[in-house]
Amino acid sequence: MNDHIFPAQASAKPFINFDSKGFLINGKRTFLVSAGLEYARVPRQLWYDRLLRLKRAGFNCVEIYTLWNYHEPQEGKFNFTGDHDLNAFLNMVKSLGMYAIVRVGPYYCAEWDMGGYPVWLKFKPGLRVREDNAEFEKFVDRFFDRLLPIVCGQQINKGGPVIMVQLENEHNEGWGTVTPNNYFRHLQSKALDMGLQVPYFFSGLHHSSDPAGDDILDDPKRPNPWFSTEFWSVWYSQYGAKPADSAVYSRRTWKIIAHGGGGYNYYMAHGGSNFGYTNNDEDAASYDYGTAVGQAGDLRPVYYAFKRAATFARGFQDILENSIDAASSYKNITAGHDLKITARSGAGGDLIFLDNPGTNSIKATVSVDTTIPTSNVTIAPGEIYPLVHNFSISKAIKLNWALTRIYGLVKQGSTTTILVETRKDNPTSLFFKVSAKPTLIKGKDSFKVAGSTIYLVTPPRETNKPAEYIFEVSGQRVRVLAMSSKDMDKTWLVEQPGTNIIVNGASYLGEVKEQNKQLLANAEYPLLAKKDGEIRVYAEKLSSTLSPVYHDIASSISTINLSPWQNKNAMVYAETGYNDKNWFSSANPMQMGADCNTTADAWYRTQLNIPSSGKYTMQVDGGDRATAFIDGKQAVRWKVRNGEVTFDIEKGRHTLAVFTAHDGRDKLPTYQGIITDVDKKGLSGQVLLKKGGPFISSAANWYFIKAAKAEDVKGNIPVFDTVSWKKYAIGDDVFDKHEGFGWFQTIIPVPGGNPSKLVINFRSVDEDATVFVNGKRVAGHKGWNSPFQVEINDAEILKKPIALTLFIENYSNEGGIDQPVKINSIGAAEVLTGWKMLGGPGDPDAANGWNKMALKTTFAGPQFFRSQFSVPRQKGIHLIWRVHTDGLSYGSVWVNGHNLGRYPEKIGNIGMYIPECWLKAGLNQLVIYDENGNRPDKVRVITEKEAGRITYKIQTAIH
Known part of the structure; x- marks a missing residue:
């Protein structure tokens, strides 16, 4: 796969640039930690909340699709307002200090209806998608004429957040900088003509659930950093977290960091919902994806794993974005263990990674030089443990060795705060080199000064709050906060004008404001968790402890009472x-x-x-x-x-x-x-x-035999026997996801009723097929997922069983007969014209036609059902409500006129998420359209306690 990126135009290079080692944004080496999020799957009122949750996890970038049918659902009628306001979304990304990678299509995939194509494209004669087709390109250009001015106007060199753009998506022919045909060149020319100046690429880069693999990612032939645009974190068939998710995807993330990657984008970091009729045939209303930030905004264990990795990578981005492989220099840093050693070395220092790929913990002794005491480190199964060497904190202070896991570094004016791990099986071991006499300020007893070396060594221990150690050299201060991983989960880095602030103790820290030298913040903890304890705030030269202000919370209710149902005949x-x-x-x-x-x-x-x-x-x-x-x-x-x-x-x-x-x-x-x-x-x-x-039956009892090459179709069909020919089941991949060729054969019995003709219907053959009847070639077809048919009207042939043979050519991915082959013997029949x-189902908001639903009444077809409910309101409690459609068939649900999407869910009975911004004080209206007219007696509106949150306030002086 080509993973090159087209460079920025000269006008944009001062703002976004790259070399083979890393990205530079505004001239600074920047590790890209990107979060896949679709604004189309989140109500506008919740955009800020979801983006802030991602920012708090260390993400500095979001990656989005600009889904075509979301913006042009009807031909020529464009929508870039309200929930569709891409410009407003990008402005919000910018306001949060984040960057954006925009994937403009025109194809997207995304488990979205038609992959993002507007349905009206189906009815344009001669139109062929994703090819050099004038009819297709005409409509793409018209869409781009509306879309690209927004995207290009938001490029980083124009004052916006957009740093990269992807054209097309996962195309068979071109990835990276490959432009194999005029279709690619057309997209490229159109985008450049519309003002694209930031770097761009085609189709994507390194899409995988484990994109780094086990290899070093340096490539001397690559002009740009290694980057993954789709690091599949969990999968769209999942709701919520599984126990292993956090460890699995944490390790895969750390492999990118340790092997030389320049960044990554989790697809998805927040999945959201398929509102209305936007889902594809693999999912329904939920697109939770098992993500770090859940469909309802709740935070999963994998969120905190991603946060720890992001905090480290961004803290040491000067090394990671400008380094070479240095594993050979540190291969003897430990001995006698099954550890894999990788390392990155650059002008900014060295990072060494102790990788335990096994299933048992490893206790390793780390020895670096004679001036530094050895350190014992316990590395958990699957863990990648970073060590830091020769990192400059200021002109007067260098972190010579960190033989303790560092979570990250935070610049706070003249103070550098180092967040380090403390746990019961690993000591805290940091060694600094200084060029002037240090002043020990806090935790003096834990420091040892010997000439130009400062030792900070504490015994293995678990703490219930961060331990603080401070020293100063030539006006530059170093603060070390030693904490457990649980404490790190509750530690938040807040970018403030002029300096950064660290807040510890909150399960989640929301919006933060500084007002009259006071820090004002919103915080929360999970509904099912214990209250957060003390909150600690660390500013440049201040640290303080305070007690949060909680509201009195009564026990929350779990079910909402629905008013008696009404129905309206929809048939x-x-x-x-x-x-x-x-x-x-x-x-x-x-x-x-x-x-x-x-x-x-x-x-x-x-x-x-x-x-x-x-x-x-x-x-x-x-x-x-x-x-x-x-x-x-x-x-x-x-x-x-x-x-x-x-x-x-x-x-x-x-x-x-x-x-x-x-x-x-x-x-x-x-x-x-x-x-x-x-x-x-x-x-x-x-x-x-x-x-x-x-009159229709399926062709059964298929057999298969491999062919050597495509040209074999010109030869004789192999003689059938049950030794060399193997049984074949429709849908099986006989080519093991590789290029391959083969013969498929079955026998069609003599049709009953003496029809004048037989029609053989092929729904999908993957990918090119040649059809033979009784050994004679009768048809050819190119392309999978495209139906075609073969007609037999020779009376003599119809008198005997028919040998039906296919020669299939597969050039990528799975191959075979995708769907059942149907034999139709109806012959002459009346044509209904x-x-x-x-x-559409009709108008769910129409006021007329409603009746009280009588008991035990049954319905023979589609019905609308309507009820009302009130949502309990209590200050300090944030409940998540879901509509459970038990007892219903298929259909849609509206709350206060907002379409929640399609049911039934395909990932379990999780209920349909009601975005809290769509609920209102007083009565709320619930409308259901059930296709079979099943009664709604079992429908419930239930709170999802696992996603609920308790909110509270934080206020403290920071100056």
Whole structure:
């Protein structure tokens, strides 16, 4: 993979630049600790809260997608206001002193509906995505004309936070600086013409759950630092934390630091929610991702692991961003242990990392030189333990050796505060070199001065608060705060004008203000945890202890009472006399979205004239779920992707109404080409109706044999036997995620009913396929996830079993037959025409049509349900509320008009998060749209105690 980055334009280089060793921002070596966060998945009112939580964890950068269909959901109608106000978001990032990496697309992936493509692109003839296609590039350019002025206007050299830009995302052909075709060059030219001046790259850099691996990351051929734009921290299939997450992802982070990386971006650091209809088919409302900052803003154990790594990396960024591999110089720093030694050396000093990759603790003796006493260090399983050597604190003070884990360094005017670890199995051992006589100020008994060396050695111990040691040389002060990892978790670095402040003791420190020489701060601790104790504040030449101001907290309630439910009939669109005059019209039904509706629901209607009563089969393409109504009464439910449905119809004229819904569109990873027929939703194409049936079966009993090369397709099909040919199951990857070629074969039995033709439907073959019938080549197809069909209408062939053979060419990732191959024998049938379509469930906010829901009443199709509730308010308590949709089928939930997203969740019964900014004092309205009309009797609004917080105030003098 190419991992090069295009350099900044000359005008931007003083603000953002790089060399092979590191990034320079405003001329200063800067280690990039970046947090993946999508403003589209967070209400605007919560942007600041989520960004601040990330900043408090040591993140100095955020990475975002500018999702196309979020900003242009309807063709030509752009939205960059309110929750969509990208400019306001970037201004907020800037106000917090953070940087931004912006990924402008036009493709994103992100487990987002269609990977970010607007659905209206599906209906543009000749359009091919992610290729040098004039029709596609025309619409990309129009979007970029609105998007890029915002992004370019926020570049760091323009006074904004944007330091890098990514064009495209995870494209098959080009990563880094590779521009393999005119499509890439078009994106590049467009961005540069629009004023892009900061560094940029294509597709991404080092996407992985363990991006550093086990190798040193230096590369003399790379002109830029190593950087990961997607360090997958946990995964989108998870809600909340698992016990191993913190240790696993901590180690993977430290490997980047220890192996020479210039930074990393966690994807995701805060996941958020898929509000409305933005989820793809792999998830629902939650995009929690198991992240450091949870969907509701709660802090997970991995948050604190990330915080410790970030604090260290940024504290020693002068070394990390300008260093070379120095492992060989320190290979003998310990002996007789299964430790892996890595080291980074630069003009700013040396960092040595003791890596315990095993599953047992290791007690190591560290020996550096004859003037420094040896030190015993215990390294936990999987831990990477840093040592520091020859680090200049000021002209008069050098940290010669730290044989203790340093959490980080904080510059506080003339004071440098070093945060170090103390624990029961490791001593605190720091050795300083000074050029003048030191003055010992605090913790004098723990210092030893011998000439130009200051020793600070304390025995192994656990503390319940930081121990403070201070000395001064030539007006420059060094403060050492020795603390446990738990204390470090409660230690917060606050950037203030003129100096920095350290606050210790709060489980989380929120917004901080300085007013009349007083520090005013908001803090919190988890609802299920004990109260925080003393709060300690460390300024440049001041340290003070205070007691926080708590509110009196009564026991919190866990469930909200809902008012009696009302319902509104949402299947009126199925009634015979319903006026569909203004609906979207077409001869054949069009896919969902053809009417510019972006929801996950659509109704279709047409008229039937049935000559005789009986069982009929209807065939229609599309997806996903559907319910057919005959004259307003439910006839059958089925999955449209099955291709057909059979039900009874009486003789005569009837109104056929079909309700369809889906669970999100495919995110289309790696897909290139026409998207019109990819992942169809609703009904699509010609609709056939024929008495009898069913007429569709799946081709079963597949066998597979490998081929040597692509050219083998031109030769004879290998003779079939059950020794060399192996059983194959649809969906299996026979190429082990590598390039490969092979033959696939099955036998189609003689079809019943003497049809005039057979149609073989291929939903998806990965990736290129050549089709043979009875050994004769009949068709070829390129590209996966793109349906195609083969028709057999030779009467002689249809009289006998048919040998169906595919030759598949796989050029990347998984390969094989992705989805079942369907055999259709319907032959001649009536074509149903004159279709009408209405997208959407209807208006959940409409005031009319509501009725009190009668007991035990059941419903045969979609219904709206409505209730009200009051949220308890108590000063000092921050409760998180979720709607649990127990007993319901599929659908959407609104609170006070805000769409929480789709249910059911695919990651467990976690409930649907209600952003607290969407709740109000007094009555709140809850509206549910259930596709099957299941009663809401079991629906509850419950607090998520694990995510709840207790808030309090801190106030103290700092001057």
